[in-house]
Amino acid sequence: MFGALGLRAASSGCALRRSFTASAAQGxxxxxxxxxxxxxxxxxxxxxxxxxxxxxxxxxxxxxxKVEGVSESAPNPLRRHKTKIPRAREPRSTPHNVPFVTKVTVHIRCREALNNKNHLLSALMALQIVTGRRAQLIRAKSDAATWKLRKGMPIAAKVDLEGDDMFEFLDKLVEVVLPRMKEYGGLRMSAGDGNGNFTMGFDDSVIGLFPEMEMVYDMFPLITGFTVNIATTAVRNPPGRLLLSGLGLPFLHARKPESETHML
Known part of the structure; x- marks a missing residue:
């Protein structure tokens, strides 16, 4: 009887834990x-x-x-005629089009994988430990004789983060990793692709600053740098820069020469 009661209590406890975990995950x-x-x-x-x-x-x-551009409809590509292309209009700021971070991509390119494919295992495991998501391989799309690269060879790994996983990674990057870097002034004011998207590159020593990598950093035979791409809904760089600065990412202001400061 006690065995049946204990089994029933254990099953009810597991059900309660599952329901609590599901409700916590939803909220x-x-x-x-x-x-x-x-x-x-x-x-x-x-x-x-x-x-x-x-x-x-x-x-x-x-x-x-008007901005002068080049028309692709000319019959002879060597004699392209110039036409006037209107500049893209920025939409009016409303509560429905406030800039927002849509996706964060963490990317690692491993040159050593050209000689030995096993070196990509370190990149895959490092991305999985840092982001908490399974990384996917990136294969070459074309041949490159200079790099001894053939189409279809695995050369890199990446992880696409969205939703709460994206915000957790950005929070960890801003609050833990960047303050521990010795020489990092921030992103340049000229950074960005013109459409509100930004890219940050870090060397191989920065990935060891993540809390998840501190204990297992020495176990990796090969550590390479990584790149973080941040995609936003901003149509220009200034709104995207304002969004990222509000989230805590620092931006490096251009310093004036000493001669100009003395003149002022």
């Missing part, structure tokens, strides 16, 4: 995600607000300003 939200939705989103909308008079003036300037 869980990363700290950085909570900060964005509760505080940063409203601040970004206020900072990007443009008065109606200024907005009308910007629209007038947009209609008058």
């Amino acid at each position: 869980y939200q990363a700290r950085l995600s909570q900060f964005y939705h509760n505080t940063l989103r409203d601040d970004l909308m206020v900072l990007q607000y443009v008065p109606p008079a200024v907005r009308a003036r910007q629209l007038e300037l947009h209609e008058t300003q």
Whole structure:
């Protein structure tokens, strides 16, 4: 009888733990995600607000300003004629189009894999430990005789993060890894691809600063640098830079020469 009661209690306890874990997982939200939705989103909308008079003036300037480009419809590509292409218009700031981080990609390229494919195992395991997600291989899309590269050879690994996993990785990068770097002033103000997306590159010593890698760093036979690509919904670099600075990523301001500072 006691065995049946104990088994029933154990099964009920497991069911309670499963239900509690499921409810906790449903209600869980990363700290950085909570900060964005509760505080940063409203601040970004206020900072990007443009008065109606200024907005009308910007629209007038947009209609008058044209950018010279190259037309691809010319019959002879060597004699392309120039046409005027209108500049892309930035949408008005509303609560529905506030800049937001959509995806973070952590990428490791391993040159040693050209000679030995087993070196990619270190990159795959390092990405899995740091991000908590299974990494996927990246294979060469074309041949390159200079690098002795053939199409289909595995050369890199990457992990795509979205949702709470993305915010947890950014939070760990901003609060733990970057402050422990000795010489890191931040991203340059000119960084970005022009569409609000940013890329950061780190050497092989930085991956050992993650808390998950401290205890197992010496077990890896090969450690390489990694790249972090941050994709946002911003259409230009300034809104994306404002978003990332609000999340805690530092930006390096250009320093003026000493002669100019003395003159001022």
